[in-house]
Amino acid sequence: MIIVLKPGITEEGIRHVVARVNELGLEAMVSRGTQRTIIGVIGEEDRIRSEPLLAIPGVEQAMPVLAPYKMASREFRPEDTVVRVRNAQFGGDSVSVIAGPCAVESRESLFEIAEAVKRSGAAALRGGAFKPRTSPYSFQGLGEEALKYLKECGEAFDLPVVTEVMDTRHVELVGRYADVLQIGARNMQNFSLITEAGRTGKPILLKRGMSATVKDLLMSAEYVLSQGDSAVILCERGIKTFEDGTRNTVDISAVPAVQVASHLPVIVDPSHGCGRRELIVPLARAAVAAGASGLMVEVHTCPEKALCDGPQALLPADFEEMMRHVAVIAEAMGKTVQTGQGKRSKENASR
Ligand code: PEP
Ligand code: MN
Numbered sequence: 001m002i003i004v005l006k007p008g009i010t011e012e013g014i015r016h017v018v019a020r021v022n023e024l025g026l027e028a029m030v031s032r033g034t035q036r037t038i039i040g041v042i043g044e045e046d047r048i049r050s051e052p053l054l055a056i057p058g059v060e061q062a063m064p065v066l067a068p069y070k071m072a073s074r075e076f077r078p079e080d081t082v083v084r085v086r087n088a089q090f091g092g093d094s095v096s097v098i099a100g101p102c103a104v105e106s107r108e109s110l111f112e113i114a115e116a117v118k119r120s121g122a123a124a125l126r127g128g129a130f131k132p133r134t135s136p137y138s139f140q141g142l143g144e145e146a147l148k149y150l151k152e153c154g155e156a157f158d159l160p161v162v163t164e165v166m167d168t169r170h171v172e173l174v175g176r177y178a179d180v181l182q183i184g185a186r187n188m189q190n191f192s193l194i195t196e197a198g199r200t201g202k203p204i205l206l207k208r209g210m211s212a213t214v215k216d217l218l219m220s221a222e223y224v225l226s227q228g229d230s231a232v233i234l235c236e237r238g239i240k241t242f243e244d245g246t247r248n249t250v251d252i253s254a255v256p257a258v259q260v261a262s263h264l265p266v267i268v269d270p271s272h273g274c275g276r277r278e279l280i281v282p283l284a285r286a287a288v289a290a291g292a293s294g295l296m297v298e299v300h301t302c303p304e305k306a307l308c309d310g311p312q313a314l315l316p317a318d319f320e321e322m323m324r325h326v327a328v329i330a331e332a333m334g335k336t337v338q339t340g341q342g343k344r345s346k347e348n349a350s351r
Contacts, residue, residue: 001040001041001048001050001053001062001063001064001065002038002039002040002041002062002063002064002065002075002076003017003021003028003038003039003041003053003059003061003062004036004038004059004060004061004062004063005017005036005037005038005039005058005059005060006058006059006060007035007036009037009058013057013058014030014037014039014058016056016057016058017039017056017057017058017059018030018039020056021039021041021053021056024043024047024052024053025043025047026041026042026043026047026048027041027042027043028040028041028042029041029042029071029076029077031076031077031078031079033078033079038077038078040065040070040071040076040077041053041062042070042071042226048064050062050063050064067218067261068215068219068222069215069218069219069221069222069261069262070222071222071225071226072218072221072222072225072232072262072263072264073218073261073262073263074260074261074262074263076263077263078263079263080092080263080265081231081263081264081265082094082265083203083231083232083233083265085124085160085179085180085203086158086159086160086179087123087158087160087338087339087340087341088123088124088160088294088338089123089338090233090265090267090293090294091233091264091265091293092265092293093334093335093336094293094294094335094336094337094338095288095292095293095294095295095326095330095335095336095337095338096123096124096267096293096294096337096338097121097122097123097124097294097295097296097297097323097326097337097339098122098123098124098125098126098162098205098267098294098295098296098297099117099122099124099125099126099296099297099298099299099319100113100114100117100122100125100126100127100162100298100299101113101126101127101128101298101299101300101306101308101313102127102128102131102271102298102300102306102307102308102309102312102313103127103128103129103131103139103141103142103146103306103307103308103309104127104128104129104141104142104146104149104150105142105306105307106149107149107152107153109300109301109302110127110149110150110153111153111156112301113127113299113300113301113316114153114154114156114157114159115157116299116301116316116319117159117299117316117319118157118158118159118340119316119320120316120319120320120323121323121327121337121339121340121341122159122319122323122339122340123159123160123294123337123338123339123340124159124160124161124162124179124180124340125150125153125154125157125159125160125161125162126161126162126163126182126296126298127146127149127150127161127163128141128146128163128164128308129141129142129143129144129145129146129147129150129163129164129174130143130163130164130165130166130167130170130174131164131308132164132166132184132186132187133308138308139307139308144173146163147163147173147174147176147177147178148177150163150177150178151177151178154179157340158340159340160179160180161177161178161179161180162178162179162180162182162205162296163177163178163180163181163182164181164182164183164184165178165181165182165183165193165197166184166187166193167193168192168193168196171193171196171197171200172200175200175202178202179202179203180202180203180204180205180233181197181200181202181203181204181205181230182204182205182207183197183204183205183206183207183220184207185207185208185209185210185212185237185272186209186210188206188207188208188209188212188216188217188220189209189212189216189220191220191223194206194220194223194224195223195224195227197224197230198223198224198225198226198227198228198229198230199227199229199230200229200230201229201230202230203230203231203232203233204224204230204231204232204233205233205235205267205296206220206221206224206232206233206234206235207235207237207269208234208235208236208237208239208251208254210237210238210239210240210248211239211240212239214254214257214258214261215261217234217254217258218234218258218261218262218264221234221262221264232264233264233265233266233267233293233294234258234262234264234265234266234267235266235267235268235269235296236250236251236252236254236255236258236266236267236268236269236273236287236292237250237268237269237272237273237296238250238251238269238270238272238273238274239251246273246274246275246276246279247272247273247274247275247276247312248272248273248274248275249273250268250270250273250274250283250286250287252268252286252287252290253290254266255268255287255290255291255292256290256291259291265293265294266292266293267287267292267293267294267295267296268283268284268287268290268292268294268295268296269295269296269297270283270284270287270295270297271296271297271298271309271312271313271314272298272309272312274312275309275311275312276311276312277303277311277312277313277314277315277318280297280312280314280318280322281314281318281321281322281325284297284322284325284326285322285325285326285329288326288329288330288333289329289333291333295322295326297314297319297322298312298313298314299313299314299315299316299318299319300313300314300315301315301316303315323337
């Protein structure tokens, strides 16, 4: 249910409405817009009725949220949610880039890659510790050893760390080392995992399943948000189509589609989206031009030796080029690229 408050309502009036909503056994989330203040009301569906809410002074309207996802919907919260993780900022007028290797392979290579991406303006470091591999015989990740390297490296370069958690049994462990918990495409609808992750209070990077609709993605975000503790960053990472020239098909339309339906920030991962190095920079440009709040890309200093996803890894020079293009496009859109150093503008983009 959403409550629209009367124009010009005072702060005291708003506090009164919130107190009344709470007395009815419901939770209130206040969104202050430029024109109107709206309150999202959460509680068991059959306990929320509009009549008692309409009786509260200051309430103009009380109406049900029509979308099946409630807390994730734009109706519930009209303004963009901005998720802040140290210098990285996802949502609103910010563009932040998460970069790093597919998998953490060694301490030395992670530091080398982190140094390169930091220099070019990455706002966060990625790297898999637990890898969801199609084959059980492929490299599965270094586990906790990788988490330790990630934490150390993130601190050394002042970059927040994003890494995937694949199993409910590892949520606590990964949460001890990472700043953002990534839920991979294969686990987007692993409801016990996303519920557990949503209880940590850590921001969750929720990747779209390869056969999931935008609505499915938002329903999964709702699972996380309904736990009450974690913020959500959505990630379009390509979906399965009949096209077989690319690993997946990056659904650029998902970016504005999410933004119409939801207040949550959405970023794009062109690396897993297409699987081909030469297509990643153009797709990154398209994603930012479509309004994405950021990117996630895989970078490796020696892709031919990468233990995972070498063919889609950008070289540091490619990444530098991508960041220059992203700065120009972001500026044209009135946005700011948030880097590990703070803001990046077109003027310092070539440095
Ligand atoms: C990843 O980002 O490391 C990954 C495995 O991506 P996805 O879940 O999108 O396949
Ligand atoms: Mn990968």
